[in-house]
Amino acid sequence: MQPSSSSEPGTRQPSPTTYGFVGTGEITAAIVEGLSTRGDEAPAVFLSPRGRAVGRELADRFPNVRVCGSNQEVLESATSIVLAVRAPLAREVLAELSFRPEHVLLSAVAGVRRERLLDWAAPTGRVVRTIPLPQAARGQSLTVMYPDDAAARELFDRVGGVLVPDEEETLEAFSAATATFAAHLDYLGTIASWLADHGVDHDAATAYVAHVFGQLGQSLSRHTGSLATLAGKHTTPGGINEQLMSDLRRDGVPGAVRRALDRILVRLRE
Numbered sequence: 001m002q003p004s005s006s007s008e009p010g011t012r013q014p015s016p017t018t019y020g021f022v023g024t025g026e027i028t029a030a031i032v033e034g035l036s037t038r039g040d041e042a043p044a045v046f047l048s049p050r051g052r053a054v055g056r057e058l059a060d061r062f063p064n065v066r067v068c069g070s071n072q073e074v075l076e077s078a079t080s081i082v083l084a085v086r087a088p089l090a091r092e093v094l095a096e097l098s099f100r101p102e103h104v105l106l107s108a109v110a111g112v113r114r115e116r117l118l119d120w121a122a123p124t125g126r127v128v129r130t131i132p133l134p135q136a137a138r139g140q141s142l143t144v145m146y147p148d149d150a151a152a153r154e155l156f157d158r159v160g161g162v163l164v165p166d167e168e169e170t171l172e173a174f175s176a177a178t179a180t181f182a183a184h185l186d187y188l189g190t191i192a193s194w195l196a197d198h199g200v201d202h203d204a205a206t207a208y209v210a211h212v213f214g215q216l217g218q219s220l221s222r223h224t225g226s227l228a229t230l231a232g233k234h235t236t237p238g239g240i241n242e243q244l245m246s247d248l249r250r251d252g253v254p255g256a257v258r259r260a261l262d263r264i265l266v267r268l269r270e
């Protein structure tokens, strides 16, 4: 399993240059922005009518984007269809649609197994689970997908690249890992508010934390070794980084994170 930014030679099938999106919210907006900021190369994009404000904004910004009159019209306009509605709605949304065998369904919906999607989107036999990231807007989403599929690669290579695990269970573990974003930002928020409690103006504290961890994020994205190696670069033996890390470990923070991830995985596999 390797991240990649292009398909293996010979595996690419003739692929559509049009994309349909059923569900026009946050993640669709990110992918469509990423697809559409490529000038003349931008593919045609057809959006479902719900999520009116997001769809109108995208269509106003990008000439390759059109909002359809119905979800079914999206399927009539494209063969690669991204499903990006909230999980509880997936079944009823798919049930109302008539798929054709040539459709490829690219589901961004977390926690809905491929077996169910195949059932709900029959007769299409090409159903791919995907985990696009909001960074697709900047062409920087490393999108985990399962199984491998030329049309899915074509789309997600355009907005960053793909990582293809060997099993659906592994994709679910990646999906659980993406549940950590808000908690991570909450941790940074705790540091900023602690700074504010100690006399730093609240906005300055937030800006400082954003700067420090933004820079750390850049180091992280360039780093190729283990995370422990990078942590080591920020740890002076006997110093204050080592002390805080030891304190949090002694208080059971890594164990709490693992247990919370385990619970997410159980939920995703229900």
Ligand SMILES: NC(=O)C1=CN([C@@H]2O[C@H](COP(=O)(O)OP(=O)(O)OC[C@H]3O[C@@H](n4cnc5c(N)ncnc54)[C@H](OP(=O)(O)O)[C@@H]3O)[C@@H](O)[C@H]2O)C=CC1
Binding pocket: 022, 023, 024, 025, 026, 027, 028, 048, 049, 050, 051, 052, 054, 071, 083, 084, 085, 086, 087, 089, 093, 108, 109, 110, 131, 132, 133, 134
């Ligand atoms: N946000 C993210 O970073 C990521 C999200 N995902 C997954 O993508 C899916 C969508 O997430 P997100 O974009 O954040 O959610 P949003 O709530 O922002 O968007 C969902 C959209 O679905 C629309 N919708 C509701 N009912 C229907 C319907 N019957 N037919 C068509 N569209 C409908 C909503 O329209 P309206 O506003 O009118 O109700 C809304 O625009 C989720 O399953 C999530 O797990 C996956 C990876 C990352």
